[in-house]
Amino acid sequence: MRIENVNLNDNIQRALDEMGFEEGTQIQKEAIPVILEGKDIIGQSNTGTGKTAAFGIPILEKIDIDIRFPQALVLLPTRELAVQVANEFRKIGKYMDGVKTVTVYGGADIRDQIKKLKAGAQIIVGTPGRVIDLIDRRVIKLGELKITVLDEADEMLKMGFREDIELILSKVDHTTQTLLFSATIPKDMTKLIKKFQNNPVNISVLREGITAKEVKQSYFLVKHSDKIEALTRIIETYTPKLTLVFCNTKRAVDELYDTLTVKGYNCDKIHGDIKQSQRIDTLNRFNNGLVDILIATDVAARGLDIKEVEAVINFEVPIKEDYYVHRIGRTGRAGREGSSFTLASAKEIKKIENIEKYTKKSIRKRSVPTVDKVNEVKQDKFIRGIVDVIEKGDLGENRELAVKLIEKGYDIETLIAAMIKKLVKFDKSDDRDLNDLIPERRKSLRKGQRNLGRTVRFHVSVGKNQGIRPGDILGAVAGECNIPGTDIGEIEVLKNYSFFNVAEEHRDRIVNGMQGSQIKGKDVIVELSKEKKSKKSREKYYDNDKKNNRKKQFRKK
Template structure:
């Protein structure tokens, strides 16, 4: 089957030829004819199955370029996915004249979006929060909308956008065509499809496993302290083109990228703290080959589709199977092969077993590349460099006379001259690694361990623990302050909705969130103390469950006895009198005790 067999023709087919698409995937073959026929669709398919083209191509095939108000709206859960979908539309519309596509997401200035909307756009791709903002401001006209797509609908509901999505659906014409795509079919998705879709055709693409069969999955058991060296050896021996290295925290992205650059690799970090413009430049560098390694948090796991990514490394293995599937799904896409390598510490073997069970696919254990493996690879690459240089016959001829002149005047054999030139080319860094030192015998290890344990015990007894005033803060952690938002238990919000909404609009990651307390009328959220004014402005316009959150610093104030975190009544215990100033309640207790008469204790003779 070809794309022409599905009913596509003209400029759209020409664009597909340009991007190298020959045969449609299963979801495309089933969905495109149905959408071209005008029916609503509910598509159930995992990420990486080609569903973006499944809805983008029918929309472009029927687009009316003369209409300046938006004809198609695509809702995506994250700005990364929104940008990916927007880029896909632009590729498929490369031979259509005058088609304007606009990404709309939190983190981008309103000015760019407003000016584009005033000029006129045909397709809008955006996140629910920012689309709701434009609807509230009256800057987005959906009165003539013909097509609406919900991409990764289950993920949008998990992030707390259910009410926003329903509000947007209700604000659009009744005769529009709706396509809903989801990896799962929870009850909320089923209810939305029954209420807002007209006799939809349900299309399910069944897969034997959640991970692509084109991806070779391996894992390496390694301690945390050895991870950087292990990654360096893997980079030495693996024949990779582009790579994403996933870590858990944004602090580690910067640290690891810097260590890789120090080892001679072109690496960059991407996380929630990096401005959107910089993130886009970094991804473009990865696509063009100016960058080979991207060190990222899960913020890049969705919506990043780069052909050059041949390897994904889980530097920190995820704690759940879903992020694992999304991470390794960045490689092996569109029929290409890929490699996924996960670092597993001895304590994380249980996580690995759960991922294998959920994905129904075994992950093969690999061994750490040895010094000999690295040296063999280095010699092979050195040979390749020599062979490539020998092919440059014109340049070699120019150097023959120079080498012959040197040999005549210094009486040095050719092989020694070649070796000397290799030293010059290699520089100060050695070509080969030194052999690994032999491991001590068992008895020697026991003696050394006993000696080290004794030294540690002496240090604890007389040093660090003797004068340590309290627990040290975790290295690299940011100070957090409480913010108050105007949604609480009465509005049926959950912590995951708060995290999803604030992370999406403010460009935050999970590491930016501290404790979350949901009260009846409001909630308290701990966020970094150094949030910029730009981020605070974006967050103040955020909606959760359809309500404006009215984000502001929590200034405290009197608390009722029993409120979580109010421990002022402990201020009178023993030598902790300095804690009396922890709240009005502790001050009242202290005052009550001060009014009571002092009684001298009795002593037995």
């Protein structure tokens, strides 16, 4: 990477060369020199513009490897983003001996994180709640801190982390450089800027259209139970050479891979639980055309070398708008035209609308191809293939076999029909119309209200007396479980307990994701609610439940 008037450390330059960086992006060209000068910045840029490297490179330039205490702190809204950003730091700092980056976030064993921090780390990347907890435990010490980064700042505010961010920044008792990166600058953020930044330089690199012009985007409205049938019809109709299919979870990837394999499709899969060596082998096979369909989680959309994909299919609508941008960005590259197809159930239509607002582009609604259409495409493809073979000639021994078949006494039409039946599989088993007719716009809803469909109710073991607000619960659950805040419904905070409703599809994710978690640095128990009573009855029920547990413990003693 070459940036005007900037001479990068040889070790950083070496790593960037290996990563394939040739010329800096606009945000990198404008931000890196300013950050190296020690100035605060407000960086506005879209996802995928290289902003991680825009602050990662100058931070690594400023690190003193002889000091084993935190010199840079990067705050992000979710653990996935924290892991991603930390990995970018490690790649850029690959040849900088003595520089250590540690990732901290809730939902993981805090003892392991404490052990890594005590071993010495100059760069900490984490979520606000876990950072506060580690500061309170005196594990993260801020005496040597030089730079604080608020990445995806608008997302952190949406998820209710404003007070946590203010608390962290207020614990730094000396002047530091503060870098803020955000796609938008809401009112709450201007207060943070005025309070914690010193004459920041504004750098805005926003594009009108976030998604590639070369990508034809469309979606299909189908019932969730019909998605696999719809997916196979789309693949058979549009017959892309290389297809990348995205799911939101590892489990969904595994299940879809098993189903498509049984159906005879040449596919493979990658996600976080698959070993790195195996993932690289799978990607090489896909890039070389040995695999037609690659099924993946969002790990494949960020930073992996996937080339010449003709179509991206979102089997599930991504949980965040920027994930959608990264997904479809795998096709339509280098001026080539690509296609993206998204399968959306009625419950996911709101997400489609949010993506359209985010990308400032409409997504065309299309109809799922009928079985007759699929079979028509197969026929045309088969005929073209036969004609192509005839025109190329060189049939050789095949003519001799043809003569032997004719000698059996069957007419030519019967012989050809039998060969077609042997070679081509036409499907009439499921000729239903898969297009869902559920209304796409729920006009009966109040402005801003989200129709969650079927919901489940959770109980949280902290409330007003522990300083908890609805935004704290929203931020913690959305961040720890990686689900959109719009899928969390009513949040009720009582004296010592709280409740929240959430779309039923996220039930298991919350049960698992919130185990051993914290909200505002406090250990919490999040479990399915036992009772659905009035506010007073619920408070009394859980208070009595707590007292009974204490009595049981006393009797044991």
